[in-house]
Amino acid sequence: MKYRLFGIVFILFFLAWQTLDGLVEGDWGRLEGGLSNLVVFFEESMWPPNWKVLEARSYPVCEQDIEFFCSVGYLGMMETLKIAFVSTILGFVGAISLSSLAARNLMPLYISLPVRIFLSAVRSLPSLIWAILFVIVIGFGPLSGVLAMTFYTVGYLGKLQYEVFEGMPNDPLEAGRAMGLSRPSIVMNIVIPENSNHLLSQLMFMFEYNVRHGTVIGIVGAGGIGYYINTYLKFLQYDKVFALLILIFIVVVLIDLLSLAVRSFVNEEGDVRKPTWLNMLIQARKRRSKSGDVA
Amino acid sequence: MSEDAILSLKGLVIGYDLPLVKPITLDVHAGEIIAILGPSGIGKTTLIRTIAGLVRPLDGTFHLHVGRRGSLGYIPQRLGLVRHATVAHNVSLGARLSVGWSRTMFKDRKERTFEAIRTLGIEEKASEPVRRLSGGQQRRVATARTLAQRPRLMLADEFLGELDQTNVDIVLSAVHELVEEGTAVIMVEHHEDNAKDFATRIWLIKDNHLHDYSLEEWLDIDESSWREQHLGEEE
Numbered sequence: 253m254k255y256r257l258f259g260i261v262f263i264l265f266f267l268a269w270q271t272l273d274g275l276v277e278g279d280w281g282r283l284e285g286g287l288s289n290l291v292v293f294f295e296e297s298m299w300p301p302n303w304k305v306l307e308a309r310s311y312p313v314c315e316q317d318i319e320f321f322c323s324v325g326y327l328g329m330m331e332t333l334k335i336a337f338v339s340t341i342l343g344f345v346g347a348i349s350l351s352s353l354a355a356r357n358l359m360p361l362y363i364s365l366p367v368r369i370f371l372s373a374v375r376s377l378p379s380l381i382w383a384i385l386f387v388i389v390i391g392f393g394p395l396s397g398v399l400a401m402t403f404y405t406v407g408y409l410g411k412l413q414y415e416v417f418e419g420m421p422n423d424p425l426e427a428g429r430a431m432g433l434s435r436p437s438i439v440m441n442i443v444i445p446e447n448s449n450h451l452l453s454q455l456m457f458m459f460e461y462n463v464r465h466g467t468v469i470g471i472v473g474a475g476g477i478g479y480y481i482n483t484y485l486k487f488l489q490y491d492k493v494f495a496l497l498i499l500i501f502i503v504v505v506l507i508d509l510l511s512l513a514v515r516s517f518v519n520e521e522g523d524v525r526k527p528t529w530l531n532m533l534i535q536a537r538k539r540r541s542k543s544g545d546v547a
Numbered sequence: 548m549s550e551d552a553i554l555s556l557k558g559l560v561i562g563y564d565l566p567l568v569k570p571i572t573l574d575v576h577a578g579e580i581i582a583i584l585g586p587s588g589i590g591k592t593t594l595i596r597t598i599a600g601l602v603r604p605l606d607g608t609f610h611l612h613v614g615r616r617g618s619l620g621y622i623p624q625r626l627g628l629v630r631h632a633t634v635a636h637n638v639s640l641g642a643r644l645s646v647g648w649s650r651t652m653f654k655d656r657k658e659r660t661f662e663a664i665r666t667l668g669i670e671e672k673a674s675e676p677v678r679r680l681s682g683g684q685q686r687r688v689a690t691a692r693t694l695a696q697r698p699r700l701m702l703a704d705e706f707l708g709e710l711d712q713t714n715v716d717i718v719l720s721a722v723h724e725l726v727e728e729g730t731a732v733i734m735v736e737h738h739e740d741n742a743k744d745f746a747t748r749i750w751l752i753k754d755n756h757l758h759d760y761s762l763e764e765w766l767d768i769d770e771s772s773w774r775e776q777h778l779g780e781e782e
Contacts, residue, residue, distance in 0.1 A: 423627040424629050425627075426601055426623055426627060427627025429601065430601055430619060431620065431621055432617035432644055433640065441629070441636070442629050442640070445631055448631060
């Protein structure tokens with residue numbers, strides 16, 4: 253079994269390599285000097301990071317006691333976080349309403365099929381394209397960003413959610429139906445509680461995703477830290493871009509820790525409990541020892 | 548159909564693709580407790596699921612004269628509980644159906660929920676997720692849900708199976724509480740002894756026929772040979 257798996261992975265890797273070779277048309281010479289180019293670019297343009305992005309902007313005049321709160325880095329990142337937060341919550345609410353209509357075990361085909369097609373259509377446009385569309389329709393600014401991310405969240409989260417709903421055991425649904433509970437009541441009182449662990453996990457993943465993509469959509473003028481990155485790129489101020497990238501990295505790591513804390517509400521068996529840092533560490537140790545046992 | 552019938556089956560043919568049992572024509576009245584007996588795979592569960600509206604009959608009709616929506620209690624073989632929700636949440640699903648819209652709706656629901664939980668003796672577990680409970684306790688939760696629902700007709704699929712005597716007594720006393728209020732009960736049962744203890748009527752499915760016996764008629768059948776005669780290969 254082990255060897256068969258190894259063989260499959262090897263074949264897939266070989267196929268990927270062959271495909272890549274076809275894509276570059278065998279011209280591997282391009283890679284020559286790539287690393288040295290990167291080193292030169294990094295040393296001359298990016299290093300050291302310019303931490304002026306964390307100092308107060310010259311205009312408008314800062315009225316805060318601490319300069320950091322008037323800085324490009326803080327203001328941009330806060331706007332990105334706000335866009336991600338609002339669009340994740342709005343998208344989650346939209347997605348859960350649509351995914352319960354799209355799940356084949358909850359709705360008849362004539363309802364679920366059109367909703368699935370709608371979700372696919374929404375999902376097929378990347379968040380960047382949604383952002384460009386909304387910038388065209390309503391202009392530059394965070395509202396375009398929020399709408400773009402919300403639409404993408406609905407499409408993406410909707411699919412994840414209806415797949416989870418379709419995988420749930422059938423007997424609670426049948427009991428609810430036979431007893432006479434209405435469809436909305438079945439969704440609210442049976443489907444959502446039964447899948448709360450997955451839903452929470454998906455919500456946190458989507459928030460993290462939206463923060464990371466919030467930086468990208470800012471580049472097309474939809475607000476957030478991406479707007480400033482785009483400006484610095486235009487003026488070839490790569491050292492400031494590098495400082496903002498470090499800031500984004502730190503925020504993503506912090507969100508990952510937050511995600512860990514939120515998910516510690518729910519343990520491995522799906523029980524909801526009070527989260528503590530100790531719980532998280534114990535869970536991590538348990539997981540490690542389990543994987544050690546398997547090995 | 549008699550006037551006080553809660554359930555009327557008229558030429559009902561059950562099955563998925565092929566009929567499992569010859570057409571059934573029967574009435575079920577308030578306060579009756581019916582045990583369905585028969586070998587495995589004969590169609591007992593299909594009959595219950597058809598009456599519950601989960602399987603379409605191949606032919607014939609059935610009429611539920613239960614009045615309001617939510618007057619049919621159903622406990623499937625695997626109980627149909629929301630495993631990650633608390634005991635109180637699960638029982639409240641029944642109360643939700645029996646308490647109508649009013650100003651005191653939420654208070655009434657809560658009262659009915661905890662009344663059912665107390666009757667089944669699981670008040671200490673009220674705030675625990677169902678998945679942490681033992682099999683017997685889970686069956687008590689499913690019964691409490693139906694008790695809080697106060698249905699006119701209760702359908703249960705082998706829900707006394709694997710229960711110790713203490714749990715059987717607790718669950719049956721709750722069922723009798725419902726029956727006293729006029730609920731009719733139809734249970735699929737594997738153990739004839741249990742059936743004789745609580746049922747007032749026995750439906751035996753054998754050789755593609757449903758045989759309807761009153762308890763007295765059933766007790767007249769020679770006990771020592773009843774398995775051989777009526778349940779065939781059943782252990």
